[in-house]
Amino acid sequence: MLASIVLGTVVGIGCGAVSGLVPGIHANTVAGVLLSLQALLLAWFDPVFIASAMFSTLVTHTFLDNVPGTFLGIPDADTSLAVLPAHALCLEGRGEEAVRISALGSAAGVAFSLPLGLAFVLFLPALQPAIDWGIGLVILAVAGYLIVVSESPGWALAVFAVSGLLGLFSLGYSFLAWPTGGESGVLMPLLSGLFGIAVLLHASHGAMPEQRFSGIALPAGALRRGSLLGSAAGALVGWLPGLSSATANALLTSVVGYDSNPREYILATSAANTVNAFLGLAAFYAIARTRSGVMAAIGALEELPPATAILLAGALAAIGAYLLTIRLSSMAAWFSGVNTTLLNHAVIVFVALLSLFLCGPFGVLVLLLATAVGYVPTLVNVRRVYCMGAIMVPVMVYSFGLA
Template structure:
């Protein structure tokens, strides 16, 4: 079985590199492709290889998705808020540092995943029904706190509410999108408009500064705090229904400011991203709930692979993904001297084209509306975190049984 695990992990690392580095392609997409080829693959490989490849792809993706968000400023569903401080550091010539901090956060998340998973499996299944309902109250409290302490509570509430309505509209009518990326594919134009194009339109011009790496400017206290907070947030969204990494990003802003502590925030959100993957696996095997497309694909197997085998494949993938992420971070110098305005316009054109290809005209409409909403915070001088209403409001509606 060990050979099957290692082979699956190797295949998953390769697939995760593709999904992590190419915006718009998610590990769920790869899992769906492997599932569609299941009949052919099972003729050559046992289920352990395929399931291990699926989970290894997800783990690898959580490490490498920081690369396009840092250097290009393109967010996906897992890097919606984290893209802001990471891309800012890149514009200051610290892009390699941002990617290395992200990789370190993901590695810390892997180390903390096992004790968190064990604690959750032992303590939470009996309380699951109460937890499912109460999560909406937790998110409502976090949103209320963020709005009250904002620079302008009135504008913060308005942006949160309007983005929330946009989120309900986008997800509620996702069936209008082309099926290329599935109904959840509308998250790509939604979050790219709110946190990608809206930011790039206001970005500075000139040439990209020289990318130099002079070590990690991250105190040990921030490393410990960010790792623990990020892992806790990732465990929360990994276990509970209806939540995502974008929700974890929003929750973390209440304790770690992405503008005041950008490096710690990058570390925390990366830890949350990876822990979410491992806790999603724990929730699947403990309470038979699928938290993402990868778990749904594994659930389709007639012969369920052992949890320990899939977990070991994920741990192997994490080691390989960490080394690859650090290696890719060293390519930061290639961005030195690039015209920022031209790069931003190229990225915007790519996002528009990708939204249309994945979601069709409906994706284009969502992208336009999201960009308009995402542009407001810079006009009224409030933080962009309030655009997370696009994710938080639908999650609250789901938790309260309203959607």
């Protein structure tokens, strides 16, 4: 069994590197491909290998998905808000620092996942009915708080509501999209428009400053606080149904400002992203609920491997992914002196073509609408976090049984 775990982990790290570094490809997509090849793979390997590869892909993805966001400004579905401070640091010549902070946050998330997962498995299954009922209220309370403390509550509410309607429209009519991107493929143009293209259109022009790394400017107190807050948020969305790392990003803005504390926010969101993966595994084995496409794919295997085997694969993948992320952080030097105007235009064209490829004309429509909505916060001077209504409103509607 150990050989299957190690080999599956190596394959998963390779697959996770591809899904994390290539915008538009998610670990869920890779898991679906592996599941479709199950009959072929079982002729050579056992289910432990396949499950280890699937979960290792997910864990590796959580380490690397902030890299394209940092250097190119293209958000992943799980790192939408985290892209803003990470790309801003890159524009200050600190791209490598941003990636290293992200890797550190994910590593901290792995450390906190084990005790959190054990505590949740022991105590939460009995409380699950009450927890399911209260999800929407938690999201509503957080959204209300963010709006009330806004510089302009009226505009904040308007942006939140309009982006929420756009999220309901995009997800409700996702059947109009091409199946290339999978069931959640429409999230790519939705979040790329709100947090990617809308930002790039307003971004500064000129040459990218020289990228230098002189250490991580993150005090010990911020490191501890960001790790704890991010792990708590990741545990919350990892266990509760209907929530995602994008929701954790929004929850964290109520206690850690991505504009006032960018480094701590990157750390916290990265920790949340990785904890979400591990707690999703705990929820799957404890209460038989799938929190991601990867967990659904593991559940569809002919034979369900023991949780300890998959957990070991995830831990090994985290070590490999951390080292790989640190190595890739040196890519920052490649962007020194690059014309940011041309780079931004190239990224916009790439995202538009990717949206067309993944979702067809419907994806392009969603991208255009999302870009228009995402540009409003810049015009009315409110924080872009209120665009997270695109994720939070559908979650509330689902929780309250309205859809």
